[in-house]
Amino acid sequence: MSKVKGQGSSKNNHKTAGKRLGVKLTDGQQIFKGQIIIRQVGLTKRAGVGTYVSRNFTIHAAKDGVVRYKKKRFMRFNKRTAPRTVVNVE
16 A cells, blocks of 8 residues: 555646637737737737737737738848738728
8 A cells, every 4th residue: 555645646736728829810800009909929020000919929919001912022030031020000
């Protein structure tokens, strides 16, 4: 018989809610000032003209208009370029 309690594992304790991340408005949709366009973790998509980034990397509209997405190449730390999506409000 064992004198020390065995090391148990808990397998069914994943109770956290989803973060509701992702694109909220697609290309060509109407938007108003302050509305959320994209909720993201880190800068996977970049803010362009007519948008701004909040503290948690959420991209908001800075003015009323229409949402436009565009691919652009950005310089990385190793001097190579990588394609990223830029969000604009026209």
